[in-house]
Amino acid sequence: MTDSLQILKHIPEGFLNIKPRDIIKLISSPTIFHLKGKEEPPLFISLLLHGNEFSGLIILQEILKKYEKDLPRNLIIFIGNPKACAQGVRHLEDQPDFNRIWNKEHSSEYPLTGSVLEYVKKNKIYAAVDIHNNTGENPLYACISKKDLDFIKLAQSFSENIVYFTRPHSVLSQALSLIAPSLVIECGLPGYSQGITTGVQFIEKLLNSQESWKKEEIQIPYVYSTYATLLIDSDSEISFESQLVLKKGQLCLSDQIDQLNLKEVPVGTILGKVNNFNPFKLIDNKGQDVFNQFFSIINNNWIVKASFIPSMFTKDTRIAKSDCLGYVMQKISITDFLNKQKNEANPV
């Protein structure tokens, strides 16, 4: 079970310059900092739900250095997993993934998740931003899980790349979607400077104006919608190579696989070499395995059968096995995306 929540009204001394691995010297459990600024209502930001994704910490430090004594708006900051951050890992072996515990199925984590959500509700936040990094190469993008104009407008203030997803069901941004416009910002690989700069500018914009992003016209032509999750057999031995070779008992994947993220992958592309068994499952939003719809395995080659757009494809074998290798997405025009809102129940 996760540690319980600590709530502080101030930033501890030394926080603004602390290195990610040393954060444990200042906070050792999930923590909310509730900082007073000039304006209500508060903005909510969360970071380090995944301990190795430290760009959020640098973004926060830059914001606080700039506005230390003069925050334009109340700010509620949730720091998820400082213990894992100190070890430079997503989560410790004996911990759950902190971004897979935010629904009712994870009731054993409720002392933490319930406290955070209750606190946020009570303080009437107007928007929520959960800051993450990718384990593979990805352009910067924002993720939403509600088909709503305000969510789109908030997301386009960070990036023209917007991903709509409903699975997994248990992420923080989905729980927050029931409270306020909410999104995940994906800032590229940990420490990627463009991701940090864009993240700082985005949070600054939200701190300085509660409304400006709402008044902007929709500028993006389409949204990427997550169609299915690509799972990989956890017993597989995986290697990533520039030249695909078939090794006994192993699965050999292209070392360029993460370069494909958010780009259309054409029919016929060979993504890897597979031994005698199929180690993949491609689970769609209804829970069905749709692997054969998108891929085939011919003469040990893993081949694209229907063009698709990948996201979050990773070369981190630990993440690939414990979470997923990546997601298969489809491109939907913004008009179709928003029109569907009228016909569908809230998907979150």
Ligand SMILES: [Zn+2]
């Ligand atoms: Zn993450």
